[in-house]
Structures are given as structure tokens and as C-alpha cells.
Amino acid sequence: MKILSTRQMLLNAQKDGYAVPAFNIHNLETFQVVVDTAKEMRSPVIIAGTPSTIEYAGGEYINAMAEVAANKYDIPIAIHLDHFEDVEAIKKNIDIGFRSCMIDGSKLEFEKNIDIVKSVVEYAHKFDATVEAELGKLGGQEDDLVVDEKDAMYTNPNDAAEFIRRTGIDSLAVAIGTAHGLYKGEPKLDFERLKEIREKVDIPLVLHGASDVPDDLVMKAISLGICKVNVATDLKIPFSDALKEYFNEHPDANDPRKYMTPGKEAMREIVKHKISVCGSANRY
Numbered sequence: 001m002k003i004l005s006t007r008q009m010l011l012n013a014q015k016d017g018y019a020v021p022a023f024n025i026h027n028l029e030t031f032q033v034v035v036d037t038a039k040e041m042r043s044p045v046i047i048a049g050t051p052s053t054i055e056y057a058g059g060e061y062i063n064a065m066a067e068v069a070a071n072k073y074d075i076p077i078a079i080h081l082d083h084f085e086d087v088e089a090i091k092k093n094i095d096i097g098f099r100s101c102m103i104d105g106s107k108l109e110f111e112k113n114i115d116i117v118k119s120v121v122e123y124a125h126k127f128d129a130t131v132e133a134e135l136g137k138l139g140g141q142e143d144d145l146v147v148d149e150k151d152a153m154y155t156n157p158n159d160a161a162e163f164i165r166r167t168g169i170d171s172l173a174v175a176i177g178t179a180h181g182l183y184k185g186e187p188k189l190d191f192e193r194l195k196e197i198r199e200k201v202d203i204p205l206v207l208h209g210a211s212d213v214p215d216d217l218v219m220k221a222i223s224l225g226i227c228k229v230n231v232a233t234d235l236k237i238p239f240s241d242a243l244k245e246y247f248n249e250h251p252d253a254n255d256p257r258k259y260m261t262p263g264k265e266a267m268r269e270i271v272k273h274k275i276s277v278c279g280s281a282n283r284y
């Protein structure tokens with residue numbers, strides 16, 4: 001297979017009521033864990049890199065690793081630019097070989113968000129690359145917000161329909177109460193809002209900030225129309241904890257093949273678990 005866009009993957013997930021996991025990776029080791037585990041579980045998979053990851057690991061290197069994996073494994077694999085705000089950086093990485101991107105104009109006001117997203121869609125679709133955009137703001141939990149603030153922060157279903165119609169995006173990241181990173185208490189997701197969005201729009205919906213959200217809430221969100229679930233923090237913590245433990249036990253260790261391995265193993269368990277929560281195993 002070749003490196004894919006997320007178009008068909010997400011449409012299949014939408015049709016069959018599961019979600020494709022999007023795992024944020026940072027280097028060769030985390031990349032390997034994600035693709036090897038997805039292959040083992042026969043799950044489609046999205047490998048995501050934020051601008052700082054692309055800068056750290058190099059877009060060409062990530063693309064080359066994905067080409068190797070796509071040739072080696074017969075599962076759908078996409079590499080995705082996550083939370084990019086710079087149009088030129090997106091274009092550059094599409095030129096390298098990325099076929100999926102998120103243009104994050106969520107901090108901009110509605111019309112400006114539409115403008116920037118449209119310019120990315122125009123470019124990306126020429127290369128058959130897919131575009132995700134976000135409407136609303138991730139961050140505050142429902143608990144912390146008064147209703148007016150909630151309306152201002154969370155995705156407005158009517159605006160979502162207009163936004164999609166005017167931009168031509170392929171998937172929409174919704175703000176319904178999740179936040180990036182860990183939560184202070186149990187997150188509260190606005191499922192009524194998600195239902196309303198699902199009724200008003202027909203493209204795949206994306207849940208950001210899925211780390212530290214109880215499995216049953218993620219599964220409920222999937223049952224209500226989420227087709228892509230983004231996970232970063234829940235992978236980073238076990239990986240680095242396992243390394244810390246290894247160095248505590250072996251303070252003189254200096255062989256990356258030895259100290260990285262427990263990190264990979266710890267992360268593999270979480271990747272497996274997230275794939276089962278997404279319901280994406282054995283889809284290929």
C-alpha cells in the first residue's frame with residue numbers, strides 16, 4: 001500500500017460506527033510501536049505529528065518511515081499534520097508526501113478561520129490530501145465554565161454546518177468538553193451538543209484531547225459520531241515512566257536499545273487498549 005489520506009479510512013469508520021485512532025509520535029521508537037501494534041490488531045491507523053514534532057524528527061524522516069511501513073504492512077496508514085497553524089508549513093509537508101493535515105484556525109474569529117481553512121483545502125485537495133479543521137476551542141472543562149462561556153468555547157452546531165459548507169473540509173474537530181493533557185477531575189462531555197452537531201453535518205467528526213478521558217465516555221462519543229480519536233499524553237507518560245524506572249534500576253545504562261525497549265513495551269499496551277476502545281481492530 002502507499003501512504004493514504006484519511007478520506008476513505010474515516011468514511012469507512014463513519015459508516016461502520018467505529019473510530020480510527022490518531023496517535024501522536026515523536027521518533028522512530030514511538031512510530032514503530034504504533035504501526036507494529038496497528039498491524040498486529042489489523043487496525044487502520046493515523047500517525048500524527050505536531051509542528052514541533054515535525055521540526056524535531058524531520059518531515060522527510062517521518063514520511064520515509066511511513067513509506068517503509070506502508071510497503072511492509074497491508075493496513076491503511078496515514079501520516080497527519082496535527083494542529084498546524086501555518087499554511088506554508090502545511091504546503092511544504094504535503095509536497096514531501098503527507099496526505100492528511102489539520103489547519104488549526106480555532107483561535108481565529110469565524111470568518112478568518114474560514115479563510116485560512118479554505119486556502120489549505122484548495123491546495124491539499126489538488127494532491128488528494130485531506131483537511132481537518134477545528135471550530136470552537138478545546139481547553140476548559142464544562143465544570144469550570146458558566147453557560148455563556150460554554151457556548152462561546154464549544155462548537156456551535158449551526159456554525160459547524162455553515163463552516164463545512166463554506167470550507168469544503170473533510171473532517172471537523174469538535175470542542176465538546178475535552179482538553180489536551182490531563183484533567184483535574186473527571187471530564188464532562190457535552191453529548192447533547194455532539195448529537196446536534198452530528199444531525200446537522202455529515203462529514204467525519206474528530207475528538208481531540210482523548211487522553212485521560214474514561215473509556216466509556218470515549219466509546220459513547222464514538223457511538224454518537226466521532227470517527228477519529230486523538231491520543232498523545234496517554235502514550236507519553238507510560239513511555240517516559242518506563243524509562244525513568246529503567247534508569248533508576250540501571251543508573252549506569254547507556255545503550256538506547258536497552259533503555260528504550262521498556263518504554264516501547266509500556267506504550268504498546270496503551271496503543272492496544274486505545275485501538276480496542278476505538279473499535280478499530282480487525283477492520284482490515
Ligand code: 13P
Nearest residue numbers: 181208209211230232233
Ligand atoms: P491528548 O494529549 O490529551 O491525548 O490530546 C491529543 C490531541 O488531541 C492531539 O491533537
